[in-house]
Amino acid sequence: xxxxxxxxxxxxxxxxxxxxxxxxxxxxxxxxxxxxxxxxxxxxxxxxxxxxxxxxxxxxxxxxxxxxxxxxxxxxxxxxxxxxxxxxxxxxxxxxxxxxxxxxxxxxxxxxxxxxxxxxxxxxxxxxxxxxxxxxxxxxxxxxxxxxxxxxxxxxxxxxxxxxxxxxxxxxxxxxxxxxxxxxxxxxxxxxxxxxxxxxxxxxxxxxxxxxxxxxxxxxxxxxxxxxxxxxxxxxxxxxxxxxxxxxxxxxxxxxxxxxxxxxxxxxxxxxxxxxxxxxxxxxxxxxxxxxxxxxxxxxxxxxxxxxxxxxxxxxxxxxxxxxxxxxxxxxx
Amino acid sequence: xxxxxxxxxxxxxxxxxxxxxxxxxxxxxxxxxxxxxxxxxxxxxxxxxxxxxxxxxxxxxxxxxxxxxxxxxxxxxxxxxxxxxxxxxxxxxxxxxxxxxxxxxxxxxxxxxxxxxxxxxxxxxxxxxxxxxxxxxxxxxxxxxxxxxxxxxxxxxxxxxxxxxxxxxxxxxxxxxxxxxxxxxxxxxxxxxxxxxxxxxxxxxxxxxxxxxxxxxxxxxxxxxxxxxxxxxxxxxxxxxxxxxxxxxxxxxxxxxxxxxxxxxxxxxxxxxxxxxxxxxxxxxxxxxxxxxxxxxxxxxxxxxxxxxxxxxxxxxxxxxxxxxxxxxxxxx
DNA sequence: GCTGGCACTCGCGTACACTGAGTGCCAATC
DNA sequence: GATTGGCACTCAGTGTACGCGAGTGCCAGC
Numbered sequence: 244x245x246x247x248x249x250x251x252x253x254x255x256x257x258x259x260x261x262x263x264x265x266x267x268x269x270x271x272x273x274x275x276x277x278x279x280x281x282x283x284x285x286x287x288x289x290x291x292x293x294x295x296x297x298x299x300x301x302x303x304x305x306x307x308x309x310x311x312x313x314x315x316x317x318x319x320x321x322x323x324x325x326x327x328x329x330x331x332x333x334x335x336x337x338x339x340x341x342x343x344x345x346x347x348x349x350x351x352x353x354x355x356x357x358x359x360x361x362x363x364x365x366x367x368x369x370x371x372x373x374x375x376x377x378x379x380x381x382x383x384x385x386x387x388x389x390x391x392x393x394x395x396x397x398x399x400x401x402x403x404x405x406x407x408x409x410x411x412x413x414x415x416x417x418x419x420x421x422x423x424x425x426x427x428x429x430x431x432x433x434x435x436x437x438x439x440x441x442x443x444x445x446x447x448x449x450x451x452x453x454x455x456x457x458x459x460x461x462x463x464x465x466x467x468x469x470x471x472x473x474x475x476x477x478x479x480x481x482x483x484x485x486x487x488x489x490x491x492x493x494x495x496x497x498x499x500x501x502x503x504x505x506x507x508x509x510x511x512x513x514x515x516x517x518x519x520x521x522x523x524x525x526x527x528x529x530x531x532x533x534x535x536x537x538x539x540x541x542x543x544x545x546x547x548x549x550x551x552x553x554x555x556x557x558x559x560x561x562x563x564x565x566x567x568x569x570x571x572x573x574x575x576x
Numbered sequence: 577x578x579x580x581x582x583x584x585x586x587x588x589x590x591x592x593x594x595x596x597x598x599x600x601x602x603x604x605x606x607x608x609x610x611x612x613x614x615x616x617x618x619x620x621x622x623x624x625x626x627x628x629x630x631x632x633x634x635x636x637x638x639x640x641x642x643x644x645x646x647x648x649x650x651x652x653x654x655x656x657x658x659x660x661x662x663x664x665x666x667x668x669x670x671x672x673x674x675x676x677x678x679x680x681x682x683x684x685x686x687x688x689x690x691x692x693x694x695x696x697x698x699x700x701x702x703x704x705x706x707x708x709x710x711x712x713x714x715x716x717x718x719x720x721x722x723x724x725x726x727x728x729x730x731x732x733x734x735x736x737x738x739x740x741x742x743x744x745x746x747x748x749x750x751x752x753x754x755x756x757x758x759x760x761x762x763x764x765x766x767x768x769x770x771x772x773x774x775x776x777x778x779x780x781x782x783x784x785x786x787x788x789x790x791x792x793x794x795x796x797x798x799x800x801x802x803x804x805x806x807x808x809x810x811x812x813x814x815x816x817x818x819x820x821x822x823x824x825x826x827x828x829x830x831x832x833x834x835x836x837x838x839x840x841x842x843x844x845x846x847x848x849x850x851x852x853x854x855x856x857x858x859x860x861x862x863x864x865x866x867x868x869x870x871x872x873x874x875x876x877x878x879x880x881x882x883x884x885x886x887x888x889x890x891x892x893x894x895x896x897x898x899x900x901x902x903x904x905x906x907x908x909x
Numbered sequence: 910g911c912t913g914g915c916a917c918t919c920g921c922g923t924a925c926a927c928t929g930a931g932t933g934c935c936a937a938t939c
Numbered sequence: 940g941a942t943t944g945g946c947a948c949t950c951a952g953t954g955t956a957c958g959c960g961a962g963t964g965c966c967a968g969c
Contacts, residue, residue: 581917601931615931620933636932637931637932
C-alpha cells in the first residue's frame with residue numbers, strides 16, 4: 244500500500260513523535276534518518292501521507308503528528324516484538340524466581356512487575372472459569388446465626404460466603420451438612436450444575452442447598468479478578484488533569500476494564516489504538532494485551548494501558564515476555 | 577487568641593477559598609458576611625491575621641489565602657461535625673441495609689461509599705490484630721509438591737499460604753497433620769505463640785511446623801488490609817499533573833498509606849492538614865480520619881484524602897457517620 | 910522525479926499599555 | 940481610639956502589536 248520511502252517516513256514520524264511528543268517537521272526526518280533525499284521531497288511525501296490519513300497537522304506551519312491509522316500502520320509493520328533490555332530481563336527473572344504459588348497474589352504482583360517494566364499502567368484480568376476443580380469444602384460457624392462456607396480449588400483459589408441457617412446447628416449437624424456439600428461439589432467440574440443428594444433430614448438438606456448455592460454464587464461473581472497497578476504512571480503522560488481524571492475513572496470501573504480487554508482480545512488484536520479500544524474517553528490511550536493460558540486454556544488477559552504515543556516496540560516485548568513466562572509458570576503449578 | 581471579629585473574618589476567608597479556590601479580597605468578605613464594617617477595617621484585620629500566620633498573600637495586590645495554621649484554626653473551631661445532607665443519609669442507610677457479612681468485602685465497599693459521599697479519595701485500613709480466633713484449619717493438596725494451608729477466623733477472615741513438603745504426603749498423613757495443626761491453632765488466641773505438640777512422626781511433625789508457620793506468617797503480613805477507592809476524584813482537585821502524579825504514587829504505596837493514617841491517629845488527630853500528614857509530597861492535601869472499633873477494640877481506620885481546600889465540615893460529618901455506623905455493624909456481627 | 914528556492918502561514922515569545930482587583934496608609938470622623 | 944472614606948500603589952491578567960523561526964506548499968529548473 245505504501246511504498247518503501249513513504250513507510251520509512253511514516254515510521255520516522257511515529258518514532259520521533261513518541262520520543263519528543265512534538266509535531267515533527269520534514270527537516271528533522273532528513274536529519275535523523277539516512278533517507279538521502281531533501282526535505283522538500285519529504286514534504287511532498289508527507290502531504291500524500293496526510294491526504295491518505297496517516298498523518299495530521301495540528302495547524303498549518305506545524306510539523307506532522309501520527310493519526311490512529313498512522314500508529315496502526317506502524318504497529319502492524321514492526322513484526323517481531325523486539326527484545327527486552329538487560330534491566331528488564333533481570334526484573335523478569337528475579338520475579339519468576341521468587342514467585343509463590345497462589346493465583347491471585349501472583350496475578351497481582353505480575354501486574355506490578357509489568358507496570359514497573361513498562362512505566363505505564365498495567366492491568367491483569369483473571370478469567371472466571373466455569374470449571375472449578377474443588378478440592379475441599381469447609382463450613383465454619385462464625386456466630387450463632389451465620390456459617391461461613393469455604394471452598395478451595397485446585398489452583399488455590401478460595402470461594403467463601405456466609406449463609407444464615409434458619410436455626411442454629413449443632414456440631415454434628417454441621418459436620419453432616421459439610422460432608423454432604425463436599426460430596427456434591429468435589430469432583431463436579433461444573434460447579435453450577437452440582438446437585439446435592441438429599442440426606443433425608445429436612446433441616447440439613449436446607450442448609451446444604453444454601454451452602455452449595457453460596458459456593459456457586461461466589462464462584463460465579465467472584466469470577467473476574469482485576470488487578471490494576473501503576474496508575475500513577477499514566478499521570479506523567481497527560482498534561483490536562485481532565486483527561487487524566489477520565490482515564491482514572493475508567494480504571495476504577497473494573498467491569499469496564501474487563502470488557503475493554505475482552506473486546507480487544509475478541510477482535511484478535513494485540514494492540515488497540517485510541518478509538519479501537521471501543522471507549523470514547525480513551526481516545527488518547529492505547530492498550531497492549533496478551534492472553535494468559537493455563538495448560539493451553541484461556542485463563543485471563545494481561546495488558547498495559549498507556550498514551551497513544553507510547554513505545555509500542557518495548558511494551559509489546561514486555562507484555563509478551565511476561566504473559567508467556569507467567570502462563571508457563573501457572574501451567575507448571 | 578483571636579477576637580470574635582478576626583476569627584469571623586478568618587472563617588469567611590477559609591469558607592470562600594474552599595468554594596472558589598481563588599484568593600479572597602476584603603470586599604468579598606464584607607459582601608458575603610453580614611459583618612457590618614467596611615472593607616478597610618477588614619483589610620486592617622487581615623494584615624494582622626497575615627502577620628500572625630493565619631493567612632498568606634500569593635502576591636501583593638491579590639487577596640488572601642489560608643495557611644495551614646489558618647485551616648487548623650478553622651477546623652478546631654467548627655466544633656460539631658455537622659449533619660449529613662438528605663442524599664447522603666440515603667446513601668448511608670441504603671449501604672448498611674444491604675451490607676453483607678465478611679470483613680474484607682465490607683471494608684472495601686465502605687471505602688467506596690465514603691468516596692462517593694465525599695467526592696474525594698477514601699482510604700480504609702484494617703488493623704492486623706495479633707489476636708485471631710481461629711475456628712478452622714484445612715490442608716488441601718494442590719499438586720504433588722504443594723499443600724495449601726487455609727485457616728478461617730471467627731471474623732470470616734481467611735489466611736492461606738502454600739507450603740512444600742519435602743516428600744508427598746498420602747491422604748492419611750495429611751489428615752493427621754491437619755488435625756495436629758488445628759489443635760495447635762484453634763483456641764490459641766495469640767497465633768504467633770502457637771506451638772504444635774509433637775506426634776512422634778518426624779515427617780508429619782515437619783509438615784505441621786511448616787503449616788503453623790505458614791498460618792502465622794499469613795496472619796502477620798496479611799495484616800494490614802488497605803482499600804483505596806475514588807482515586808480519580810483527587811484528579812479534579814489539582815491542575816498540575818506533576819502534583820497529581822506524586823499523590824497517586826503515595827496512594828499506590830500501601831505501606832505509606834498505612835503509616836500516614838497511623839501517625840495521624842496516634843497523634844490524636846481527626847484532621848491532618850498539609851505537612852501535618854508527615855509526608856512532604858502531601859503538602860497540598862489533608863487527611864480526615866476516624867477509628868473503627870469492633871466491640872470497643874481498635875480494628876482499623878477509615879478516612880479520606882483530599883486537597884487542603886476541602887470541605888472539612890461535610891467531610892468530617894461523612895467520615896464520622898460512616899465510621900460509627902460501620903463500627904456498630906462490625907460489632908454486631 | 911528530485912531539489913533549491915521562495916513566499917506564505919502561524920504558533921510562540923517579548924514588549925507594552927491598560928484594566929481591575931486588591932492592598933496599605935492616612936487623615937478625617939464618630 | 941476604633942472606624943472609615945479616600946487615594947496612591949502594586950501586580951496579575953488581558954489584549955495588541957511585532958518579530959522570529961519552524962514549517963509548509965508550490966514552482967521552475969535540473
